Amino acid sequence: MPTQVSSVYVHAPFCARRCNYCDFAVQVRKEGDLEGWRDAIAGELRAVQEEGLFALAPSLATLYVGGGTPSLLGAGAMSALAALLGPERLRAPHLEWTAEANPESLTTEVAEQWRRAGVNRLSLGAQTFHGPTLSWMGRMHGPDGPARAIGIARESGLTNLSVDLMFGLPRRLERDWTADLEGVLALDVPHVSLYGLTVESGTPLARAVVAGKEIPVDDEMYRDEYLLAVEMLGAAGYEHYEVSNFARPGFASRHNTAYWDGSAYLGLGNGSHSYADPVRRWNLADWDDYRTTVAAGLLPEAEREEIGPTERGLERVWLGLRTGEGLPVEDLNHEQRQRVARWVTEGWTASVEPRVRLNAQGWLLLDRLAVDLDSGAVG
């Protein structure tokens, strides 16, 4: 029996430029290849159907189009996607259909046609409002790009908006984090995501770090910026509902929640990941490899793994702790509860009963605490 999935991710691989920190499955070109993309996704859908591991639910709960830069695919991309998935699956009143966009490629035409196709949530990669830092990153938009794009989105009737910001950038850029947070508050959007810059190997940033030209941010500044954001966003009425996500009441991303609560999801497009308990698998990352494989009628799978009890346990602890929902304390053994008791005295928890929930201080140590708690599972 195929696993029914009601959460689907679709990857749009094209970017006009690659950002200096990016290690994603990205294809750099001036304009997105809509035709090629549509054919490839259609091909993969056929292969997935034949395989019989996943089946699309008659009515999807969430659809997320990420990238890359989906807005580079142009105004017709979302209606084309709807046609592939089946318009009847996208009619649920509560469907959350998110598409990512970059400020420079979100035009009125794109926004309007996307909304008409069914997109009801837009995630905008702002990253910073500091001009020099934007050019350092290799972003194409200027400091006022996000405000302009938000205006376009709203005029087109898209109001469920999210903005991405990056913190933990090298000190020498002299980016003013307070100003950036004020900038995002001024946009008055219902959802904000914060990402700490990570130096991924193989990126231009990593090469600069290795060459000694760039110094990654120190832990103290990382902490300070994170905690400042938590404070300012909290004061502005945002709920800190996951380690890196903030939302006004009712605006938490339901698609991401599917990743965290262990639901099945299907990822389409190069480099995307799918999960149907106990299988997790991911697609070929390279766009050309991916499209030739699906063109040949094959599944573009790069690798897969079976999640066993040990792996599932660790994932559950880690994913549970990253959310504001936390983990039910009744699932923990005596040893684990003792460890949690120590967290309480260190001031890392928001609550323990009936669920263990980390606060911002605890989230700064999330990985360590997850390992700590999971190691206690057999104690």
Next chain:
Amino acid sequence: MDTDRIRNFCIVAHIDHGKSTLADRLLEGTGTLDQRQMRAQVLDDNELERERGITIKLHAVRMAHKGKDGQQYEFNLIDTPGHVDFTYEVSRSLAACEGALLIVDATQGIQAQTLSNLFLALDANLEIIPVINKIDLPGAEPERRRDEVVDLLGVEPDSILLASAKEGIGIEAILDAVVDRVPPPKGDPKAPLRALIFDSYYDKYLGAVPTIRVMDGTLRAGMSITFGNVEAKYEVTEVGCLRLGRIPLPELGPGEVGYMVAAIKEVSHTRVGDTILDANNRATGLLAGYQEVRPMVFAGLYPTDTDDYEDLRDALERLRLNDASLQYVPETSIALGFGFRCGFLGLLHMEIIQERLDREFGVDLITTVPNVKYHVKLTDGSECDVESPTALPDPVRITSVLEPIVRAHILCPAEYIGNVQKLCHERRGIFRGMSYLDPKRVELDFELPLSEIVLDFYDRLKSCTRGYAALDYEFIEMRPGKLVRLDVLVNGDPVDAFSVIIHADKAHSHGRDLVRKLKELIPQQQFAVALQAAIGNDVVARTNVKALRKNVTAKCYGGDISRKRKLLEKQKAGKKRMKQVGTVDIPQEAFLAVLNLGDD
């Protein structure tokens, strides 16, 4: 075989001076093994021995040699271990010989280890045949070495043979010298059986198989035998000699060297130096020289993963089957859990056991700081031996603590005298004399506490003499010293595995070095970690490992949970390799670092 045609001899040499290569050439030269059977250095068949270039287990190989007189001779080449830890074993295998080939490296000359074994050979009244080896090497100085040997032994210069085992030069002359100069063994074939055990190995089918030298009488299958120092009786099922394996023979007579199989379950019954006797016709006197095995160095061995305790116990049991000198008793450490306190002949012996546990049995180990055995006199008049720092009684109950003192002989080029003296002085050494072997090389004698030698002394000696120094030592006596126990507290809890018994004058600097090193090695944790070194309640050094400030990668992109989980698994595995002491994870290197404090 008529004893007149038997020649039992060994090779005395320093490590790397070509003992194994020469042994190979003798095997070849006598036709005992042909080229096809030769592996380089066949005698060192233990992988570890080959790698370290040292001989750990003893062997005896029988060779047939046709002398210049046309007669057939039986040669028994008895291998000896080449390290200071095994002096007693060396003395027992020498007792099985009548002669010794003294190998001197033509480039390096006589070394401390050679000297000490040479003196053992002279004590055993062996006929010494000096051989200057490696004469083919560019740096060879055979004339100078010849003079050295003449000075040392008072022999005629032309009795010294020149050879290159590697090139096969001088081998015939050595074989002839063995016939002509090594005396044939003596022994009474009609007397009751007396056979010397000079080695033993464990075979899983045959049990403990001792390597022996018959002194008097005859040993043959079917006999009932017993031992001089062990209450046990066995029936002999097989006797024979050793080549590349066992060659069964009808009997072993006086002067003959070989093995005995008697379904002996424990190697502890076949003790080196013990006498095998005829159970039905016991000889009245035992062979002289037997000693109980006396471990000199002690350390705790703990599995890194507490689940491996049973594996460690099994591995130690199996190792002891082959090595009766290994001693161990169960021990519990607050920090490390269940493990064993082990007694070793010396540091090298300890290292060998550690490596074998790791390599052959796959047990991941934490070894505590090695220590010696102390003798403690208490205020109530009682006395006790202390083999573990944690067992040292409360200072108020102690009248005095005695520690083993050794006489150390250090051989080095004269230019390093200053360095060696400085090192020995730092190690509480008392200078006892100095003599020049030749104008360039000198032997220094010191009395040193053994405890100062077991901690990295040898490495330091090597590094302060650019690798030229050689060390040998023997136990002299137990002597009172100003000794205290230094503890390390991690977040207020003493970690027993870091405790050491140390001279009071050195406790402070050791404590400071130790906490500094631990600070480097203990990774940041979610909590701050306080490190203290203390003597009793007196804290002599302290420092802190700061708490981890951040350990999170915030974003989880598009369902890519697997990659992220793998990073966490790595962290988890790293954590598992560490020892949890209270809430603090201490990596294995921290326990090892205590052994090498002087490195930086």
